[in-house]
Amino acid sequence: MSSNVIDSKPKTRLQFIDMTRSLAILLMLEGHFVDITLSDAFRRPDSIAIFTDNQYYFYDAWEYLRGLTAPIFLTITGVVFVYLLVGNEGKKFSENPRVIKGFKRVIELFFWGYVLQFCSFHILECIAVGLFIILLLYGLYKFVRFIPLWCYFFAVGTFIFLFDIYIEQLPAETFWPVNAPFFIQNMLRGPAYLVRFPIFPWLGFTLYGAFIGSLLFQFKTHVLKFYFPFIFLISGFILFYFSYDILNQINLYFFNGKFERLPYIEWLYFRFGIILIIIGILNLLNVILGTISNNIFLKVGQYTLTIFVVHFIILYGRLTGIGITNILHHALNPIQTFIGVTLFIAFFMYFIHRIDYVNKKMEFIAIPARRFWDAAFESILEIFVKKKK
Template identity: 35%
Template sequence: MKNNKYRLYFVDAMRAWAILMMLQGHFVDGLLDNAYRDNSNLAFSIWQYFRGITAPVFFTVSGFIFTYLLVRGDQQGMENPRVKKGIKRGLQLLFIGYLLRTNIFGLLKGEIYSSFYLVDVLHCIGLSILGIIGIYIFSSTKKKFVLPLILFATTIILFVLEPQYKIMDHIYLPEMLANYFTKANGSVFTIFPWFGYATFGAFLSLIFTRFKDYKHLYPVAITTAFIAGLSLVFYSSPFVNYLGQTTGLQLFADLYKNNYLFIRLGNVLVVFGVFMTLRRFMMNSTVLKIGSSTLSIYISHFVILYGSLTGLGFYAFLHHSLSPYIVVPGALIFMVACVYTALKYEDNKVVIKTKAGEWLQQLSTNAEPWIAFSFRLIKDTLFRVRVTVIKLFRLAKN
């Protein structure tokens, strides 16, 4: 494998780890019987804690990778070709997010189920990419420090204010839009506060870009990641409590009661530190391929587990019904199946898209005479209806 000194292989490896953690997390959480969900059980508690790290890592890495590529070239603002690609990618993720929640059987009945409007991780990552692009374009004409400052400030503000906006139900908005801001209707994720992890990842990418040629980049980055990460995990709550007692602001008191965002941010930094430390062992081609195929893996897992498009997935038939002795090996098999399916698709993506294009073209060609006939039939029918209506009006007038 060709070694690109500017490619951050450890980030690809982190993304691979995050998607695999997500696969097993969704499988176990969806199928494990409630009788075995015992927080006093050490194994379950450890699993639950690490499962909570997955989404923050995924959002942070997504923001990191996108922004790292966005600012790598010399062109700025709208002249940057990555802006157009990013907008396309963001909209694509939104489209796929809704597509995966589409139920064909419902459409055949002329009905769109309410689950179609729920917001999931793809929606939020897509919007996060668009949001980062917006911040990038706004700051492209400003001083260089403005972009990282806005990104970092966005993270802090979203995390600090989370107790205030999470209780809003946004009933004044259409449900489809409200689902991006509240979980009241069943959304799995909301754009806030998760956008904060994406902006923090974007902020980190700017730091790496700025010091990419620095001789001691990794020793300094690893040390900083561990110190900052562990400080957030163990000391962010006492610090927030101190701010609450000192200022008397209810905002900090509410944040102290559930300071999960800053703690998880600390977890993310520790994960960064671990993967940077082991970066020399993160160049396995399969691992990197998994890291670059996360969208395909996500789609395959959604179809198999949740029955996307049909509703016929493991979740529908085995929801909270299996013992750990079945769930654990089942999760491993599920991970292998999803990854294998996705990587096979990636290997044959060009051929599949070509064949699909040819099939659609042939379908369009074959359907063209019928479409033309249908239009003529509709046109003739409308003309006859018009003539009939005119005659009726004339009779009524006479």
């Protein structure tokens, strides 16, 4: 059988993962639109702490929710990618179609990331690095089989979170690594206006997502059993309520209290706990409702990159030079913002509903571009294969 043929064994479709992915992209659309358009008069001043003034309660709730969007998105990316990757476990690393597709995706994410925000290191670039590291760890696992795959992802994800302690201790204006090229610094610690999602700590969410994805595949026959969602829920609540205490106890018992800054990363595990709770709730819904017929909500989660690119062009005027930010920047009151964000999300829901029609109309551009891209990637791949031989 040709190596290009994906294993015929059917894979268990986890619709709660699709639901989580759809939720993440819709939260992103909502968060970016509100951030662009809501007037400063209705925002909580920086001098007032969050949830301390009832006047800004709804704004605080929105800001709190917005802070979860990126972690959800990064985590679920790792979950989906690894769950599909290990589905072809019987194949060699170089023959696994998901590996080839993964490397293509890495380049594609870097391309769109830098096209939309040249010199910046945003979430697309962060995801690209995450997928690349996942592929490297998966390749290592194929050679060193006595260590479970989830251990690799868990260990690297934990290291990334821990290393952020060192990064945060650096002086505010210190870029790291010192004297490194700017594009390397932008990945790790560079100017704030260029670095929105540095590898430390954000990539940790993707690796923890990969950790979850590998376990989901390992226990795929249990995932849709009634008890399974409670593993997510209980784990999530433990991290949500006790992250600081757990880290503090680890510091006391394993480091004799010398790792004083360890509890400071509790905000990362706190957010990861919320993500586990969300996944658990959606997992439970999936168990109760059973197989859900394909609908526009689930379909949205299958076109996250397309939505991200288009929304960046519409909101920020990337590639076109004019966007919503040029017209409505911090100009709307809450009611106007609510109407606007509802229409904005409705537009993308309709856009995805008609995506097949759009793709059909764009074939005259998409097909030649895809052929060129595939040929270029195959040429690069052949060079590396010849060098290896």
